Amino acid sequence: xxxxxxxxxxxxxxxxxxxxxxxxxxxxxxxxxxxxxxxxxxxxxxxxxxxxxxxxxxxxxxxxxxxxxxxxxxxxxxxxxxxxxxxxxxxxxxxxxxxxxxxxxxxxxxxxxxxxxxxxxxxxxxxxxxxxxxxxxxxxxxxxxxxxxxxxxxxxxxxxxxxxxxxxxxxxxxxxxxxxxxxxxxxxxxxxxxxxxxxxxxxxxxxxxxxxxxxxxxxxxxxxxxxxxxxxxxxxxxxxxxxxxxxxxxxxxxxxx
Amino acid sequence: xxxxxxxxxxxxxxxxxxxxxxxxxxxxxxxxxxxxxxxxxxxxxxxxxxxxxxxxxxxxxxxxxxxxxxxxxxxxxxxxxxxxxxxxxxxxxxxxxxxxxxxxxxxxxxxxxxxxxxxxxxxxxxxxxxxxxxxxxxxxxxxxxxxxxxxxxxxxxxxxxxxxxxxxxxxxxxxxxxxxxxxxxxxxxxxxxxxxxxxx
Numbered sequence: 001x002x003x004x005x006x007x008x009x010x011x012x013x014x015x016x017x018x019x020x021x022x023x024x025x026x027x028x029x030x031x032x033x034x035x036x037x038x039x040x041x042x043x044x045x046x047x048x049x050x051x052x053x054x055x056x057x058x059x060x061x062x063x064x065x066x067x068x069x070x071x072x073x074x075x076x077x078x079x080x081x082x083x084x085x086x087x088x089x090x091x092x093x094x095x096x097x098x099x100x101x102x103x104x105x106x107x108x109x110x111x112x113x114x115x116x117x118x119x120x121x122x123x124x125x126x127x128x129x130x131x132x133x134x135x136x137x138x139x140x141x142x143x144x145x146x147x148x149x150x151x152x153x154x155x156x157x158x159x160x161x162x163x164x165x166x167x168x169x170x171x172x173x174x175x176x177x178x179x180x181x182x183x184x185x186x187x188x189x190x191x192x193x194x195x196x197x198x199x200x201x202x203x204x205x206x207x208x209x210x211x212x213x214x215x216x217x218x219x220x221x222x223x224x225x226x227x228x229x230x231x232x233x234x235x236x237x238x239x240x241x242x243x244x245x246x247x248x249x250x251x252x253x254x255x256x257x
Numbered sequence: 258x259x260x261x262x263x264x265x266x267x268x269x270x271x272x273x274x275x276x277x278x279x280x281x282x283x284x285x286x287x288x289x290x291x292x293x294x295x296x297x298x299x300x301x302x303x304x305x306x307x308x309x310x311x312x313x314x315x316x317x318x319x320x321x322x323x324x325x326x327x328x329x330x331x332x333x334x335x336x337x338x339x340x341x342x343x344x345x346x347x348x349x350x351x352x353x354x355x356x357x358x359x360x361x362x363x364x365x366x367x368x369x370x371x372x373x374x375x376x377x378x379x380x381x382x383x384x385x386x387x388x389x390x391x392x393x394x395x396x397x398x399x400x401x402x403x404x405x406x407x408x409x410x411x412x413x414x415x416x417x418x419x420x421x422x423x424x425x426x427x428x429x430x431x432x433x434x435x436x437x438x439x440x441x442x443x444x445x446x447x448x449x450x451x452x453x454x455x456x457x
Contacts, residue, residue: 009439013413015420044445045414047455051395052415055308064307064321068299068328125301132417139417182304 004031008038012045014138049142053180057158057187065185123227123236125183126204127220129190130238133179134200141177141192151178155189161207161233163189166253171245172196201239201246203253208234215254217247226250292335298344299328305416309349312411313356315400323359327352349426353408398445406441413438 004027010016011024028035133140143151148165155163158180165175173193181188183206191203211229218225219241226246227236237250299306303324310320310327331338331348338347399407412423413434420438424431449455 006439009442010420010435013420013438015435040446040450041439041442043449043455044442047395047398047445047449048410048414048441051393051399052308052312052411054393054395055311056304058304058307060303060307061321064325065300065303067325068296068303068332071296071329071332136417142415183301185301185303187304 004034005037008034008041012038012041012138053142053154053158056180056182060185122183122188122206123218123220123225125181126188126190126202126225126236126238127223129181129183130200130202130223133190133192134202140194140200142179144177145175147177148175151191155180155205159187159189159205159207159233161205162231163191163205165191166203168193168201168249168252170252171249173201173249199240199243201237201243201249204236204238205233207232215247215250228254230254291338291340292332295335295338295344296332299331299348302345302348303328305345306348306352309408309411309416310352310356312399312408313353313404315404315407323352323356327355330355346422346426353427398448401448402441402444406437406444409434409437410441414442 004024007016007020007024011021014021016024028038143154145151145165152163152165155178163178165178168175172195174195176192176194178192179190181190181204186206189205191205193201193203195201208229209232211232212227212234213229215226215228218227222241223238224241224243224246225236225238226249227234228250229235235250235253237246237253239246239249306324306327307320310323311317314320314323327348330351338344399410402410408427409423409429412418412426413420418426420431420434423434423438427434429437
């Protein structure tokens with residue numbers, strides 16, 4: 001097509017030097033064929049992301065999960081035998097109650113007395129995801145905000161609880177789109193918002209039969225989390241530790257959920 | 258282990274506090290706890306591991322076998338994991354290396370002789386036909402890509418790895434990542450234009 005065609009993917013992935021990227025941008029403006037080529041690549045990307053997201057949403061075969069769970073360790077395992085997807089909140093709460101969350105991880109030694117402490121810490125997973133994805137510019141979300149309808153249907157079906165995309169603009173937050181995550185062995189909807197300074201605030205949602213009562217505020221790693229439950233799900237708002245508006249944001253999100 | 262041999266009177270007074278005692282006991286069980294914690298993390302990671310394995314094997318059954326083997330290997334070598342590094346990338350690498358060695362073994366069995374290590378990343382999975390049944394139309398499109406393209410596409414476009422990270426993960430040069438991710442998208446795009454585009 002043109003000399004630029006081969007660089008389009010690297011352009012799409014943000015892997016071109018600034019100078020080359022600007023050249024491509026200029027070429028895209030004057031060359032509709034090149035623009036069409038880029039659109040086709042982006043469409044291919046969307047297909048790949050949906051196809052791979054389908055795999056993520058498949059239930060993990062019980063035999064596989066059991067094989068990992070029952071894998072031999074240095075001594076008979078008595079800490080990880082809780083069934084998958086068992087009370088994620090209880091597990092996270094114990095981790096927090098023990099004061100382990102603030103250190104950004106688990107403390108060794110205590111877990112043998114407290115079986116659930118070694119269960120997957122949902123909020124710790126969320127903090128990890130947030131650290132990874134909040135730094136992503138081009139790949140912040142899997143599905144963009146322009147497809148909000150699709151996001152709600154897709155994530156509601158996948159997560160198994162109604163997934164809203166609340167309007168948080170009164171807090172200066174713009175909805176950017178969503179990702180599907182997995183924490184504590186269960187699918188989690190992650191809705192991404194950014195403020196005027198491009199700081200990311202995420203609303204995460206996991207289905208549960210027993211939503212938590214009341215609101216909790218914790219700090220995990222460098223992130224603050226405000227969590228609450230309702231409507232068949234537990235929710236958490238995640239943002240940078242320094243933010244003072246997360247509870248207000250959670251209140252708004254809580255009303256719309 | 259030295260902590261276990263330490264007797265009570267050797268401990269400074271504050272160690273009597275419950276947390277200190279727990280920590281001292283914990284030194285001996287540290288490796289076990291790393292393994293137990295890793296086990297929980299691996300279970301939570303299973304969907305992503307299966308997806309990564311699927312991009313290599315193109316077969317759901319083989320992918321699950323591969324994931325299981327990779328998890329067991331990771332657990333048996335938990336002392337080799339550097340906790341400052343992301344666990345997922347470490348396990349992805351284990352998964353990928355196991356698959357490469359599996360492909361090489363099959364190559365030998367199929368009378369193709371030993372394959373030089375540097376060429377193995379070029380190998381297309383020998384799995385074909387009935388084994389590579391895709392669950393859905395969408396997945397069929399991905400499954401139709403050669404393995405070396407779909408794994409790069411997954412790493413870059415879906416997992417969001419940079420070209421440098423994907424290159425390290427998949428053991429190929431950065432330039433190869435760049436050309437493969439482009440070829441993967443081009444191949445999918447060509448099929449899409451044949452079928453009238455992709456509309457979610």
